Amino acid sequence: MxxxxxxxxxxxxxxxxxxxxxxxxxxxxxxxxxxxxxxxxxxxxxxxxxxxxxxxxxxxxxxxxxxxxxxxxxxxxxxxxxxxxxxxxxxxxxxxxxxxxxxxxxxxxxxxxxxxxxxxxxxxxxxxxxxxxxxxxxxxxxxxxxxxxxxxxxxxxxxxxxxxxxxxxxxxxxxxxxxxxxxxxxxxxxxxxxxxxxxxxxxxxxxxxxxxxxxxxxxxxxxxxxxxxxxxxxxxxxxxxxxxxxxxxxxTAIERPDEPSSLPDRIHVLGTGPRTARLLTILSTTDAELSLGPVPPGDIAAVTASDLDMSVQQAPAFSTLDAQHRHTLRSSIEAADAAVLVEETAAIPIEAVSGQLRTLPTAAVIEEDQSKSTTREAMHDVVLTDDGTSDTVLDALTALSVDSTSDTATVSPSS
Amino acid sequence: MELRRRVLGWSTALVMVLVGSIVVSAAIGPVGIDPVIVAKSILNSLSIPTDIHTTPATLPFVEWTIPTPSVSYTPLFGFDVHGPHESIVVDLRLPRIALAATVGTGLAAAGTVMQGFFRNPLADPSIIGVSSGAAVGAVAMLAFPAFFPFAELHLAAFVGALATAGLVYAIATDGGRTPVATLLLAGVAVQTFLGAVISYLLVHSGDSLRAAVYWMMGRLRDSTWGDVEFTLPFVIVGVTVLLAYTRELNVLLLGEEDAHHLGIDVERTKLLLLLVSSVVTAAGVAVAGIIGFVGLVVPHMMRLVVGPDHRILLPTSALAGASFLVLTDTIARSGPVEVPVGIVTAAVGAPFFLFLLARKEVHAL
CATH class of the missing domain: 3.40.50.300 (P-loop containing nucleotide triphosphate hydrolases)
Incomplete structure (x- = not known):
């Protein structure tokens, strides 16, 4: 025409x-x-x-x-x-x-x-x-x-x-x-x-x-x-x-972050729900390679992660993690340079292991498996306690990758 | 159709106002004449063409004789009117009134078109320099008649007016397009320049200063049927053409790009509207001098009354312009001392316009 x-x-x-x-x-x-x-x-x-x-x-x-x-x-x-x-x-x-x-x-x-x-x-x-x-x-x-x-x-x-x-x-x-x-x-x-x-x-x-x-x-x-x-x-x-x-x-366009000096190359995210989805979108603007899981299929975080083309470990909702999923999670975290636990996320399977995760994030998952203690030292953890802005999340991650001795950075709402 | 009825209704009413204005105007003067006698005299002067024949005429400069059509007229009425009165009405007052009506029609019609064309409420018929050009021609001729051995005042003004309009159009046209904003600004610049030229000519006009200044204030005094014969054909033809373009004018009000998308050949239409309204204005200004305000205010008055649709606005403005100038000119000549009609149009028109404004808020064209 x-x-x-x-x-x-x-x-x-x-x-x-x-x-x-x-x-x-x-x-x-x-x-x-x-x-x-x-x-x-x-x-x-x-x-x-x-x-x-x-x-x-x-x-x-x-x-x-x-x-x-x-x-x-x-x-x-x-x-x-x-x-x-x-x-x-x-x-x-x-x-x-x-x-x-x-x-x-x-x-x-x-x-x-x-x-x-x-x-x-x-x-x-x-x-x-x-x-x-x-x-x-x-x-x-x-x-x-x-x-x-x-x-x-x-x-x-x-x-x-x-x-x-x-x-x-x-x-x-x-x-x-x-x-x-x-x-x-x-x-x-x-x-x-x-x-x-x-x-x-x-x-x-x-x-x-x-x-x-x-x-x-x-x-x-x-x-x-x-x-x-x-x-x-x-x-x-x-x-x-x-x-x-x-x-x-x-x-959704995202404000371009001030280029962080050095982020972990690979980041694994544990969490579910909208807050996790938001964290994923923030992280997706960086060069870091991302993975997520375990999450129940259909969770907004899982949907967002697949929209963003990242690898997602899916696990059934309302159940504890079976050995297979624990193993997959462990290897994902080991493969990553940093793991981020999004706290107070809504659903299973994080809830299933939340007793330990809340106090000692990530590491607990690893230790429960009685495996290498070295993993913990190599790990950098970020606990996203509330809606951190993209800048605070990225700053915390940057700090972790620079100062590899700290275990956990907590990102709170920017005041 | 509703629109047609409105146009017809308003036009009839305004024609009646015009006829009334003409009779009243012709009755008023140093010698008061009974309006009935005035009406009879006017009717007596009406005649219709009844015969066309050709007579040989010799062209100037070359020795060619060509047949020229000439028309015989037969009077329509034969009322018995006391001699001097008929002569006063028909030979003295009527030419002036007819010229006022003609010029008023032309100026108001051209003003309506210019305001629509420029989508600018401050536009008037001389916005592209027609009046200034006419003034240069007229004042130059009055100040230095030696340079114009053949020309008459009308012609000098008319040529000056059209040359200026053409110049402004040429300046504003680039690559086949004439942006309205450029046209407006070029018009202002050229007018300013010509203002300087006029001032210079006035300074050096010596004894003719007074005549020149009077000309520039608008001059319907001592009008003859010859003046009417000069202007009327331009106004009749011009206003008729403009009336044929009222629909295009409406569409142009939407903006040039919209008009283009609605199938209007924008540049051609603009050129035609500009040309015709400039010629109509020039024909009026050339014989009557610069009569301001008619072309600016009459369209606004009518717009407040009948709305922005040019199909009704243009004919009513033209008719109202005629009545307006006839009446203001009557005022101009009935005081103890006659004043130039331009002064009266402004002095009467401005307060009346303000009165209308106060009654009805103007949001836009």
Missing amino acids: IDVDSLNVSFGQTSVLESLSITIQEGKFVGLVGPNGAGKSTLLRSISGALSPDAGQISIDGKPISTLGSRAQSRLVSVVAQDTAPAFSFSVRHFVEMGRTPYRSKFSPPDERDRQRVDDALSRTNTTQFADRSIDELSGGERQRVVVARALAQNTPVILLDEPTASLDINHQVELLSLVADLTAGGKTVVAAIHDLDLAARFCDELCLLADGSIVDRGSPAQVIETTAVERAFEIPNVVTRNPVTGTPSV
């Missing part, structure tokens, strides 16, 4: 898009994601014909857009801008009626078909009740729906949206994007620049990740939204998890 072929756009000396090519299938809702300045809006404006590219060609439905007049362009592409803040008080109906401009001759009043399209657009966007109100009396969310109604009245095969939800509340964001996603069911092709990755992943059929004017990755949301691609595009450590409510990828 939309063919972008080696597109180059620059503003003055600054090159914004560099030989960018992309093909977008009919009936798809494609989200453009990427950091500010990646070229999302520029790409949209090039497709709509508002910008003339320096080089390259864009065709829609096989028609090269640059050879078309604005009237012909506007029958192929309609645009919903970020925020159409009206500096005027047209009625909603009149505003939506302007979507019929590309079809109307100079002097004719709107005909029956125009009126029909406008009515349809109003009802599909659930804005019929505002039809006679002035557009500047509407809230931001209502107004964006009216702008979508205008795009619908324009009856184009392609609809472009530039940050349509940027200034909306969460309820209106979801309302608007599900409305837009529904349009593709009617055969429309939708391309939207959306800076909210979670929203984009949730509503788009396909994502296109842009950075520095070229495409970093492209595919289904689950393919595109993964840690390394997101880090490459946005240059920030991040954790991609699966949102338990929507089942779609969810990105």
